[in-house]
Amino acid sequence: MAEGRRPTHVHIPPPETATKAELYRALEAAVGSPFSSDPLAPDPHPLIIVVSGPSGVGKDAVIKRLREVRENIHFVVTATTRGKRIGEVDGKDYFFMSKDEFLGMIERHELLEYALVYGDYKGIPKQQIRDHMAKGLDIVLRVDIQGAATLRRILRNSAVFVFLVAESEDALVKRLIDRKTETKETLLVRIATAREEVKHMEEFDYVVVNREGELENSVKLVESIIDAEKAKVRQRTVTI
Numbered sequence: 001m002a003e004g005r006r007p008t009h010v011h012i013p014p015p016e017t018a019t020k021a022e023l024y025r026a027l028e029a030a031v032g033s034p035f036s037s038d039p040l041a042p043d044p045h046p047l048i049i050v051v052s053g054p055s056g057v058g059k060d061a062v063i064k065r066l067r068e069v070r071e072n073i074h075f076v077v078t079a080t081t082r083g084k085r086i087g088e089v090d091g092k093d094y095f096f097m098s099k100d101e102f103l104g105m106i107e108r109h110e111l112l113e114y115a116l117v118y119g120d121y122k123g124i125p126k127q128q129i130r131d132h133m134a135k136g137l138d139i140v141l142r143v144d145i146q147g148a149a150t151l152r153r154i155l156r157n158s159a160v161f162v163f164l165v166a167e168s169e170d171a172l173v174k175r176l177i178d179r180k181t182e183t184k185e186t187l188l189v190r191i192a193t194a195r196e197e198v199k200h201m202e203e204f205d206y207v208v209v210n211r212e213g214e215l216e217n218s219v220k221l222v223e224s225i226i227d228a229e230k231a232k233v234r235q236r237t238v239t240i
């Protein structure tokens with residue numbers, strides 16, 4: 001405290017009898033400078049939250065619900081060369097494009113990362129992230145484990161990595177069967193891949209167990225992670 005600059009002659013009225021305004025003004029005069037209403041904590045930085053996990057664990061389901069309950073988040077729409085599934089909408093679920101269009105984006109360095117997954121290309125357009133972060137929005141990226149590993153190399157600790165996992169292999173397999181999107185061949189590939197993928201949990205910052213019938217709790221936990229990150233004294237800073 002700047003003891004030397006404090007005026008010694010200021011009379012401070014007794015707090016029991018003075019009005020709030022009188023006391024406030026007297027205290028201001030006594031400390032020798034006006035009380036500032038500037039925020040004491042800096043504004044939190046926009047975050048990049050990478051949500052990943054084995055196939056069929058519920059990444060889309062969690063993100064869909066998060067989109068409904070949380071504002072100020074941009075959910076990155078991934079570009080893909082895979083065919084549209086029933087009910088999917090271009091520009092909302094994915095940007096569906098031809099292989100040639102996708103290869104053009106690779107050549108122009110317009111993708112943050114891309115990969116060939118089960119025979120189809122998937123990638124994250126950079127410009128979308130830049131535009132929304134500039135508006136102060138948090139960014140949620142949904143990627144497979146391979147994508148998360150690549151993003152970790154690119155973004156290091158500047159992004160938050162969340163691993164979504166089912167409570168057990170049994171639950172995961174039943175969820176994949178119930179979804180009715182897979183052939184017996186792709187089911188086998190996805191299960192084998194999921195076994196390998198669970199081993200990557202340690203490369204993530206947080207793990208969220210998406211228990212059967214408890215989607216709401218998983219979404220709440222992801223929200224809590226975002227809130228906790230916003231409250232960090234040393235914020236993550238992203239440049240892409």
Ligand SMILES: Nc1ncnc2c1ncn2[C@@H]1O[C@H](COP(=O)(O)OP(=O)(O)OP(=O)(O)O)[C@@H](O)[C@H]1O
Nearest residue numbers: 055056057058059060061175179211212213214215
């Ligand atoms: N907590 C949960 N309880 C019950 N069912 C769930 C839960 N979370 C997701 N599901 C269901 O499990 C199925 C798979 O979920 P989803 O498609 O979201 O997985 P995904 O991780 O995005 O899969 P992929 O990587 O293959 O696209 C969906 O039918 C979804 O509705």
